Every structure is written in structure tokens, then in C-alpha cells.
Amino acid sequence: MPAALVNLFIPCFVDQLFPDTAMNMVKVLEAVGCQVNYNPNQTCCGQPAYNAGYRQESQQVAEKFVADFAGPAERYVVSPSASCVGMVRNHYGELLSDSSCQSQFPALQRRVFEFTEFLVDVLGVEQIPGAALPGKYTFHDSCSALRECHIREEPRRLLDAVAGLERLEMAETETCCGFGGTFAVKFEPISVAMAQQKVEHALATGAQYIVSTDTSCLMHLDAYIRREKKPLKTLHVADVLASGW
Template sequence: MPAALVDLFIPCFVDQLFPTTAMNMVKVLESVGCQVNYNPNQTCCGQPAYNAGYRQESQCVAEKFLTDFAGPAERYVVAPSASCVGMVRNSYQELLTDSSRKAEFPALQRRVFEFTEFLVDVLGIDQIPGAKLEGTYTYHDACSALRECHIREEPRRLLDSVAGLERLEMAETETCCGFGGTFAVKFEPISVAMAQQKVEHALATGAQYLISTDTSCLMHLDAYIRKEGKPLKTLHVADVLASGW
């Protein structure tokens, strides 16, 4: 079977704040035989501008994305962020409605995947050989992963196959963590209260790790955890799958 060709889409958030997560995704993809490529010209997907109401500016970013990730059908675009994948899959269709390049979008839309769904749904892989992490974890369903990309079982299947790791589901796992990008800035008290609720549910399980597909959610939750001195460690799925080998 020929190697899957993968163009890495590393969101600006991951690039600037969580580069190790990006490198761990590359480590895992290469370990399962993918041929990985990175285009250094790539930038943001446009989600911050889009969510803030800057439609024209975000359309320009979307058109640049089409250029940066132009490729044949057999080249996949894979990202360690369901939030950004959801932006490309769902919001670009509206953004590019009056663009001269709208005809290019459907082909790109079919090639863009979040990391865990690519492994499970495209490659048919639900275990990474050698992955090992001792302890217990609880899983947070990021809003974008669950509602925009319909990802729920894929990360759990991969994590449950990690040697030494046991899942403890928390209450209301599908409830938002309160980040929401600019929401956390504009509505700080509500955002913090939502983070508190999510962390309390996670702690109630007795789990050592809180794991998710999105570093944005994890950053928000980790900030609350650190401020309050709670005994819980946040990890991205890629970091877990790359551990122990």
C-alpha cells in the first residue's frame, strides 16, 4: 500500500504556543507510514477574523489557504485542531460564495481532516504501536470537534489503546469549556465559570489527565487549573500518542 501523502496544516495557535504538539503529530503520522510535507507559506485559517465579524479580511485568508493547500485529491490536509478544520470545512463555503475561486473549495473540503479522524476514519488505524502513558484520563469533547466535525469516538479509540492508560468519563463531557476565542475576552466571568465547571467535572472522576483534540480548549482549562492549583494535567491527543517511544 503506497504511503499516504499529507500536507500539514499547523494552525497559528499551535505554531506559536504548542509547537511540540505539532511535532508529535508529525512523529505519529510518519510512524504509520505517511509521507509528510509542510508548506512554510501557510498562515492562519482566518477563524479569529471571521468570528469577530471581519468577513472581507477572512475571505482573503481563505483564498490564501486555497493557494497554500492546492493539491491533487490524493493529498490530504491534516491538522491537530478540530476548530480550524471546522472553520475550513464549514465556514469557507459561506466565505467564498462571491469569490472567483469558490469552484476550488469543494475539492479542498474533501481533503481536510483533523488528526484523530484522519488516523481512524481515513487510514483505519486505532492504535499507535509503542504508545504508552501510565495513569487515568478523562476526555473533553471540544465544541468544534463534536459539533462541526462530528468527532467523538475517534480520539477515544486511539487513547484507549495506549498502554497503561485508562479512561474515566466525566459528567457533561460535551459541554463547552468556555474558551470560544474572543468569547473568553469579552465575557470573562462567564468563560471562567464554564472552565471551573468543566475542571470540577474532570476532577470528580479522579483522573490524572484531561485530554482533548484542541489546544485552545486545553490552554483555557490549564490556565484555570494552574491558577487554582488543581491536581490535573492537560494533554493534546497527539502528545499522548507520541509518548513512550
């Protein structure tokens, strides 16, 4: 079977704040036989501007995304962020409806995947050889992964196959963590209360780790955990799958 060709889309916050997660995704993709490429000209998916109501500016970013990733039809676009994937899949069609690159988008849209769904649903991979992390974890379903990309079982299958790792489902795992991009800035007290509830549910399971497909959620939760000095560690799925080997 020929190697799957992958273009990486690394979100701006991952690039700036969590580069190790991006490198761990590369490590895992290469381990399962993917040929990985990174275009250094890539920038943002446009979601922050779009959510803030700046349609023209977000359209320009969307056009750049299409130009950056409109390569060969056999090359997938894979990202460690369901939030960004959801933005591209579900909002670019409307954003680019009056754009000169509108005709290029449908073919690209079909090739954009979140990391875990690419592994499980496209490649058929459900275990990363050598992946090991002793301890117990609970999983946070990000709003974008669950509601925009319909991803739920894929990360759990991969994580449950990690040697030494046990899953403990928390209450209300599908409830928002309170980040929501600009929501956390505009409605800080509500956002913090939602993070508090999520962390309390995670701690009630006895888990040591809270894992998710989205570093944006984990960043928000980790800030609360650190401030309150809670005995819980946040990890992206890629960081877990790259552990132990």
C-alpha cells in the same frame, strides 16, 4: 499499500504556543506510514476574524488557505485542531461564494481532516504501536470536534489503546469549556466559570490528565488549572499518542 500523502496545517496558536504538539503529530503520522509535507507559507484559517465579524478580511485568509493547500488531489490536509478544520469545512463555502477561487474549494474541502479522524476514519488506524502513558485520563469533547466535525469516538479509540492508560468519563463531557475564542475575552467571568465547572467535573473522576483534540480548549483549561493549582494536567491527543516511544 502506498504511503498516504499529507500536507500539515498547523494552526497559528499551535505554531506559536504548542510546537511540540505539532511535532508529535508528525511523529505519529510518520510512524503509521504517512509521507508528511509542511508548507511554511501557511498562516491562519481565518476563524478569529470571521468570528469577530470581519468578513472581507477572513475571506482573504480563506483564499490564501485555498492557494496554499490546493495541491495534488491525492494529498490530504491534516490538522491537530478540530476548530480550524470545522472553520474550513463549514464556513469557507459561504465565505468564498463570490471569490475567484470558489471552484477550487470543493475538492480541497473533501481532503481536510482533523488528526484523529484521519487516523481512524481514513487510514483505519486505531492503535499506535509503542504508545504508552501510565495513568488515568478523562476526555473533553470540544464544541468544534463534536458539533462541527462530528468527532467523538475516534480519539477515544486511539487513547484507549495506549498502554497503561485508563479512561474515566466525566460528567457533562460535551459541555463547552468556556474558551470560544473571543468569547473568553468578551465574557471573561462566564468563561472562567465554565472552565471551573469543566475542571471540577474532570477532577471528580480521579483522572490525572484531561485530553482533547483542541489545544485552544486545553490552553483555556490549563490557565484555570495553573491559577487554582489543581492536580490535573492537560494533554493534546497527539502528545499522548507520541508518548512512550
